[in-house]
Amino acid sequence: MEVRHPVHPEHMQLFDTEDLREHFLVADLFVPDKPKLMYSFYDRLVVGGICPFSPVLLDIDPTIIGASFLCERRELGLINVGESGTVIADGVDFNLEKGEGLYIGKGTRALEFHSKFQESPARFYLNSAPAHTPLPAAKITAQEAEAVTLGESITSNKRTIRKYIHPEGAKSCQLVMGVTTLEPGSVWNTMPVHT
8 A cells, every 4th residue: 555645734735746746646557467556645545446357355554553353443435437347345245347336434344355357357445544433334226326416518618426435325424436437528627627
């Protein structure tokens, strides 16, 4: 697991594009058969990706997060952005098609990731944050995710935000996750920021 430390605002003003990318971009998330995880001291968030051609167990270095397993004191959210796959959480199978999400609560010890077909693997994008209480696991389909359409084609920012893990959807301690889909001809727009 890669560890990234915070950057002082005055120091960041001196960054060029290469420095910004080095400190804030998480690239190459989907490495075959190997979890790619990054721990950030900003909000103690773990960001990662798993692309299992063969079964992948999620195992972490306990010295980084101060726990013997990832969800000992953390919650985990993931969205399958690849093809069909399965997440096994403490012996319970969650089959996830492309565009489906999963919330995994604090206390979940064993996490295993599988692809249905090796030639077209699942790609699990994940985030993990500290959690104060255990909550039940919840699968969220793309149809169950709350969809909000924003922007206009004329301003090249028409997009649909699908909220998977949020206060009115799958419950969590503090983690929120969703997917933004841009309409044809639109470009990425992060302002205003949203959850």
